[in-house]
Amino acid sequence: MQFHNLTVAQITRETEDARSYALLVPDALQQSFAYRAGQHLTFRVNVDGEILLRSYSLSSSPEAGGLPVVTVKRIPGGRASGWFHAHVDAGTQLEVSAPTGRFVCKDMDAPLFFCAAGSGITPVLSMIRSALVSTSRAMTLYYANRDGGNTIFAAEIGRLSRDYPDRLTMHLHYDDVHGFPESGKIAALLSSVAHCQLYLCGPGPFMQTVLEAADAAGMAPGRIHLERFDAAAREPDVAAPAVSPAAACDATVTLGGARHVVRVASGQSLLQAALACGVDAPYACEEGYCGSCAAKCVDGAVVHARNDVFSADELAAGWILTCQARPRQERPVAITFDV
Structure with missing residues (x-):
């Protein structure tokens, strides 16, 4: 996952525990940071020597204009949200990845x-x-x-x-x-x-x-x-299928037009396998709920340990969460992030 340095232009205190951070995007990155309403940004922050990845939703609107703005609510024990509130000021540079997320309005006329x-x-x-x-x-x-x-x-x-x-x-x-x-x-x-x-x-x-x-x-x-x-x-998803560790197999991963063949060890997720082989795959929560690691399976079959993003129709169309997807069988699989 590629991160870019963006500067905080302004901070707005929304409530006692919520602040909005407006970000300056350099001209060279305008296309990379074009977003749809409902998407989020992933931040890489160093908290007490530990690198944390956290996704925060954009509260701004691309159609309404203005700088992109994320809103961070401080939660009890939240290391990243607490760090934002304590250490981020106007002028602070943050490491930010390009917008992602599938929680966007479908194009139709329905209310x-x-x-x-x-x-x-x-x-x-x-x-x-x-x-x-x-x-x-x-x-x-x-x-x-x-x-x-x-x-x-x-x-x-x-x-x-x-x-x-x-x-x-x-x-x-x-x-x-x-x-x-x-x-x-x-x-x-x-x-x-x-x-x-x-x-x-x-x-x-x-x-x-x-x-x-x-x-x-x-x-x-x-x-x-x-x-x-x-x-x-969340409570465990009792409806989620049990994931039995399959034997190791190969997976072909397409990202940014490049194809990589990675070895997926028994019990390993496709994301884990890709990262272990040096593939700069996108991800954030690693819990199966943010959708940052979404890809499509174009060959073979996978099973999800957890899925809070895709509907049954989307799963049938091949959409997968690579942080939760593991090969269902011993045969090779092929996935692509270029969708």
Whole structure:
């Protein structure tokens, strides 16, 4: 994964625990850092002598203009988020990889329904900003927070609702006033917006509540798009297939037009094998939820230990998460990142 040095131009304090960082992109890197609303950047930071990779979503909008902006919420025990808040100032240079991520709006005319909680609003706000200025689509936002004081982008969301009253419908939920979000109420809201596309981002329990609501509302899986950011807090995926270590085999990896043949040891992921052979493959979370390591399997078969990115149709089309994918059989496999 290639990293570039970008300079922090400005820092905005959104709440006590959330800050936004605007980044200056040199002219020579403008094309590399072109992004779609909903995508994220991966940062390489040195925290107490240890190199950490962390992905943070862009809250800015390419269609709305301005510098790219990521928003970082400081979490208890979060080494990277704590480092950002303590050590990053205007003028700080950061190591950043090009934008990636599949949590983006599909090109269609269907209404948009966004559900976000806490810092899950970051990619959602990016998509709302872009959709408002580049489409005529109607959209609804259900945004849950512990209380009003912890609502990231409260002022910006209020401004957008005033500027676009006929296109943006708001439902702000505060746990200290309304209790924990109820799937029944969310299901009723989803049912009231016919044929909508649902985009969901937030903590695990909230996302599970919304998914239950979507099921109760009869939403087809193809209309539901989600992004997770708290892999460590999730319960094990009991539906994930057991991954039995297969015998070692070869894998052909295509990246940047170059082909590499790597040896995949028994129990090793395709990403691990590629990195061990010096292939500069993209990745970030290594937990199967960010999608930074996405590729396509063009020959052979793989099995995922975990997958929180691709739908059944996408898996059938060959999409894989290389950090979680292992050869299913002893025969060689071929994958490509050039998609």
